[in-house]
Amino acid sequence: MKTLTLTIDGKICAGAAGQTILEVATASGIEIPTLCHMKELSPWGGCRMCIVEVGGIAKPVPSCATPAADGSVVVTKNERLDRLRKLTLELLFSERNHICPICPMNKGDCELQMSGYKFGIDGIRFPYLYPALPVDLTGKYLGLDHNRCILCARCIRTCDEIEGAHTLDLGNRGVKSQVIVDLNSTFGASTTCTHCGACVSACPTGALFDKNAAFHGALKRCAQVRTTCAECPVGCGLVVYTMDDRIVDVFGDGDSPVNRGHLCVRGRYETWAVKRERLTEPMVRRNGALAPVAWDEALAAIRAATRGLKSGEKGLLVSGRLTNEAAETLAKIRPSVSSVGMYVAENEAAMCGDPGAARDVFPLLQEADAFVLLGADPARLQGVVAARIRVAVRKRGAKLVMLNVRSSDLDAYADISSRMVGLERAFWKRVADVLKGRRKPVLIYGPNAMTSLGVAAMEKLLKTFDADCGPSVIGLPATTNALALSAAGVEAVDDLSRWFASAPLRAVHVCAADEPAGGARILREREVAGCLKAMEFVVLQTAYFSRLVELADVVLPALAWSERSGTITNFEGRKLPLRPALTPRGQARDDADILESIYA
Amino acid sequence: MPSSLSSLEDQVVRILARYPKPRSAAMPILHLIQETQGFISKEAMEWVAARLDLQPAQILELVTFYPMFRQHPVGRNHLKICRTLPCALMGAESLRDHLLRKLGVKLDETTPDGRFTVSEVECLACCGSAPVLMVNDDLHENITPEKLEQILAACL
Ligand code: SF4
Ligand code: SF4
Ligand code: SF4
Ligand code: FES
Ligand code: FES
Numbered sequence: 221m222k223t224l225t226l227t228i229d230g231k232i233c234a235g236a237a238g239q240t241i242l243e244v245a246t247a248s249g250i251e252i253p254t255l256c257h258m259k260e261l262s263p264w265g266g267c268r269m270c271i272v273e274v275g276g277i278a279k280p281v282p283s284c285a286t287p288a289a290d291g292s293v294v295v296t297k298n299e300r301l302d303r304l305r306k307l308t309l310e311l312l313f314s315e316r317n318h319i320c321p322i323c324p325m326n327k328g329d330c331e332l333q334m335s336g337y338k339f340g341i342d343g344i345r346f347p348y349l350y351p352a353l354p355v356d357l358t359g360k361y362l363g364l365d366h367n368r369c370i371l372c373a374r375c376i377r378t379c380d381e382i383e384g385a386h387t388l389d390l391g392n393r394g395v396k397s398q399v400i401v402d403l404n405s406t407f408g409a410s411t412t413c414t415h416c417g418a419c420v421s422a423c424p425t426g427a428l429f430d431k432n433a434a435f436h437g438a439l440k441r442c443a444q445v446r447t448t449c450a451e452c453p454v455g456c457g458l459v460v461y462t463m464d465d466r467i468v469d470v471f472g473d474g475d476s477p478v479n480r481g482h483l484c485v486r487g488r489y490e491t492w493a494v495k496r497e498r499l500t501e502p503m504v505r506r507n508g509a510l511a512p513v514a515w516d517e518a519l520a521a522i523r524a525a526t527r528g529l530k531s532g533e534k535g536l537l538v539s540g541r542l543t544n545e546a547a548e549t550l551a552k553i554r555p556s557v558s559s560v561g562m563y564v565a566e567n568e569a570a571m572c573g574d575p576g577a578a579r580d581v582f583p584l585l586q587e588a589d590a591f592v593l594l595g596a597d598p599a600r601l602q603g604v605v606a607a608r609i610r611v612a613v614r615k616r617g618a619k620l621v622m623l624n625v626r627s628s629d630l631d632a633y634a635d636i637s638s639r640m641v642g643l644e645r646a647f648w649k650r651v652a653d654v655l656k657g658r659r660k661p662v663l664i665y666g667p668n669a670m671t672s673l674g675v676a677a678m679e680k681l682l683k684t685f686d687a688d689c690g691p692s693v694i695g696l697p698a699t700t701n702a703l704a705l706s707a708a709g710v711e712a713v714d715d716l717s718r719w720f721a722s723a724p725l726r727a728v729h730v731c732a733a734d735e736p737a738g739g740a741r742i743l744r745e746r747e748v749a750g751c752l753k754a755m756e757f758v759v760l761q762t763a764y765f766s767r768l769v770e771l772a773d774v775v776l777p778a779l780a781w782s783e784r785s786g787t788i789t790n791f792e793g794r795k796l797p798l799r800p801a802l803t804p805r806g807q808a809r810d811d812a813d814i815l816e817s818i819y820a
Numbered sequence: 821m822p823s824s825l826s827s828l829e830d831q832v833v834r835i836l837a838r839y840p841k842p843r844s845a846a847m848p849i850l851h852l853i854q855e856t857q858g859f860i861s862k863e864a865m866e867w868v869a870a871r872l873d874l875q876p877a878q879i880l881e882l883v884t885f886y887p888m889f890r891q892h893p894v895g896r897n898h899l900k901i902c903r904t905l906p907c908a909l910m911g912a913e914s915l916r917d918h919l920l921r922k923l924g925v926k927l928d929e930t931t932p933d934g935r936f937t938v939s940e941v942e943c944l945a946c947c948g949s950a951p952v953l954m955v956n957d958d959l960h961e962n963i964t965p966e967k968l969e970q971i972l973a974a975c976l
Contacts, residue, residue: 386875392884393885393887404880412877614873614875
C-alpha cells in the first residue's frame with residue numbers, strides 16, 4: 221500500500237493512499253469535530269463541521285470526504301474555521317425545534333447539544349424557523365421526531381449500508397427536506413423496516429429515539445456492561461446501559477468481532493422493551509394452588525416427592541440456552557438423573573453433535589458473491605446474519621437462492637426462492653444459471669435442512685455450484701448454545717413425546733432457564749402437555765411466567781439474561797462471555813446452582 | 821402489476837438497455853410513467869422500485885426531489901410558473917397570485933371543470949425573457965396580465 225505523509229497542525233502524520241484527511245488525523249491523535257460522519261459508513265460530507273484548511277486551496281474542505289494527498293499541509297483549528305463551524309451550528313439550531321429540556325437526549329447524549337457547548341454557542345443570530353413537523357410514534361420500539369432532525373443522513377446510510385434495508389431516505393429538497401420511510405409511510409406500517417434499531421443508535425440527536433428508553437435516564441450517566449446476546453447462536457456483543465439496577469437501553473458492542481455494533485430486533489429490543497412477567501419466588505403446589513415458599517422448602521418438597529424414584533424414573537429437560545459451565549454441572553449430576561435431554565428447535569437435533577472446528581464466518585459473509593439458504597431463515601431468527609446477506613445482495617450484487625419450508629422476509633431480495641418440495645430438473649437448471657461464475661459462494665443451512673427433503677436438496681445443491689469453486693458451508697442452528705451443549709454430552713431432543721416415551725419416567729424437571737415466553741414453546745408439540753400431565757411430579761425452573769406454570773408442582777425462579785454469568789459458544793465456535801448487568805430479581809438463582817442443589 | 825404499467829414493459833426494456841446499471845434508468849422511466857399516466861402513483865413507484873431492484877424510498881426520493889415529477893393528476897392545461905430568482909424579480913409572484921385568484925384555486929389544485937392546474941417550477945432556462953410560463957409543453961415568455969388572458973382563452 222502506498223504511504224502518504226501529511227503535515228497536520230504542524231505535526232508530521234503518516235497515512236495510506238485512499239484514506240481521508242479525517243482518518244489520517246484521527247489515527248494521529250488529532251481530533252476534528254464531526255456531526256454527519258460515522259467511521260462505519262461511507263463519507264457523506266453533509267454537515268461541514270469537519271472543515272479544515274489545506275495549503276493551496278482557498279476554500280475550507282470537509283476532511284471526512286476529502287482524500288489525503290501526499291505532502292499537503294493541513295490546519296484543523298484556527299479562528300476562521302471555528303467561526304465557520306459556529307455558523308454551521310447556529311444554522312442547524314435555527315432550522316428546527318431544538319428545545320433541549322424536553323428532548324430525550326438532553327443531558328449529554330446529543331452530539332448537537334454537546335457541539336453547541338463545545339463551541340460556546342449562547343445565542344443564534346438567525347431567525348428560528350420552527351416548522352411544525354410530525355412525530356412518528358407508530359414504531360413498535362422507536363420514534364422519529366422530525367423537529368429534532370439535522371438531516372445528517374446517518375440513519376439513512378446505516379439502514380442502507382449496515383442493515384441493508386434502505387427503509388429510509390431523504391425526501392423533498394431544500395428547506396423542506398425530510399427523512400422519509402418507504403413511500404411516505406410510517407415505521408409502524410413500513411414494509412421494509414426490520415425494527416433493528418440501528419438507525420436510532422446512529423442518530424446524533426434526539427430525532428430518532430428508543431421509546432422505552434426515552435426519559436429513563438441519560439445514557440451518559442448509566443453504568444455499562446458488555447455482555448453477549450443469548451437469543452440465538454450468533455452471539456452478538458451487547459452493551460447494557462443500567463441505572464439504579466434497571467435497564468435503560470441496550471446497544472450493540474462496536475468492539476465485538478461478531479456483530480461490530482449491529483444488532484437485530486431480538487437482541488436490541490425484545491429482551492427488555494417487551495413486558496415479560498417475571499417469576500421471583502419459589503412456589504409449591506398445595507391443595508391445587510401454587511403458594512410462594514422459601515428456597516429450602518421448595519427444595520425439600522422436590523426431595524420428598526422424588527425420594528422413592530429410581531434415577532431412570534427421573535427426567536431432566538433443559539433449555540439450549542444454558543451455559544457451557546451449566547453443562548459441567550449436568551455431567552456431575554448424571555448419576556442421580558439418567559434421562560437428560562436438551563429441547564431444541566424442530567429438526568435441529570441432527571445438526572447437533574459434532575460442532576466442527578471454530579472459524580470466522582463473518583469475513584466469509586462479507587466477501588461472498590452468492591448465498592444459498594437451505595432450511596434456514598436468518599431474517600426471523602438470526603437478524604444480524606440476514607443483514608449481511610441483504611447488504612451483499614443490494615450493495616454488491618450477490619446472488620441469493622432460498623430453499624425453505626415457509627416464507628421469509630428475505631424472499632423479496634432473492635433471485636430464486638422456493639419451498640423444498642416438488643423441485644423439477646428445470647428448477648435446478650435455474651439455480652445453476654444463477655450460481656454460474658460465482659467465485660465465493662456460501663451455503664448456509666439450518667435445522668430444516670435436516671429433513672429427508674432437505675438432505676436431498678443439499679446433495680443436489682452441492683453439485684450445482686461451479687465445480688472449481690465449491691461453497692463455504694455454514695451451519696446456522698436456531699438454539700443459542702445447542703452445539704456446545706451437545707458436544708459436552710447433553711442429548712439434543714427435537715421430538716419431545718418420543719423422549720418422554722423412551723424411559724419409564726415418573727417425574728420430570730423442566731429447566732427452561734430464561735427462555736422467552738417461559739419455555740412454553742415446548743407445548744407447541746401437541747402431545748407434550750399430555751406427557752407432562754401424566755407425570756406424578758413436575759418441577760419447572762424458569763425466569764418468566766407461562767402456561768407451563770399451571771402444569772408444575774414446584775416452580776423455581778431462574779436468572780434472566782441480564783443477570784446470568786458464564787459462557788456460551790456461538791455458531792462459529794467462539795466462546796463468549798455472559799456478564800450480569802443487573803442483580804438477580806427477587807429470589808432468582810443461577811440455573812446450574814439450582815440443579816446442583818437438587819441433584820448433586 | 822397493474823395492467824396500465826405492464827403495457828409500458830416494452831419501452832422500459834428499451835430504456836434499460838441504454839444503461840450499464842438498471843438504477844440509472846430510474847429518471848427516464850419515471851418520465852415515461854408521468855407522460856403516459858399523467859402522474860406518478862404510489863403503485864407506480866413500487867413497480868419501478870421492484871423493476872430496478874431498488875427500495876421504494878429510493879424512488880420517492882427522486883420523485884420528491886425534482887419538482888417536475890408529480891404525484892397527483894393535473895388538469896388538461898398544466899400552467900407552470902417559474903419561481904426562480906430572475907422571474908421573481910420580473911414579477912412572477914404577483915402574476916402567480918393573479919392567476920390563482922382568477923381561477924379560484926390554490927397552488928397545485930385543479931379547477932372543478934378539470935381545465936387548469938397551476939404549479940410552480942424551478943428555472944425554465946429562459947431567464948432572458950422573464951417572467952415565463954409553461955402550458956403543458958409550450959413555453960410562453962415575457963408574460964403580462966394581458967398576455968395571460970390570451971393564453972388562457974386559447975386553452976381548451
Ligand atoms: S429500524 Fe433498522 S430497518 Fe428500520 S429504519 Fe431503522 S435501520 Fe432501517
Ligand atoms: S433522524 Fe437523526 S440520524 Fe437521521 S438524518 Fe435526522 S438527525 Fe440524522
Ligand atoms: S443476531 Fe442473534 S445474537 Fe445477534 S442480536 Fe439478533 S438474536 Fe441476538
Ligand atoms: S462530518 Fe464531515 S461534513 Fe459532516
Ligand atoms: S428564472 Fe425563470 S426561467 Fe430562469
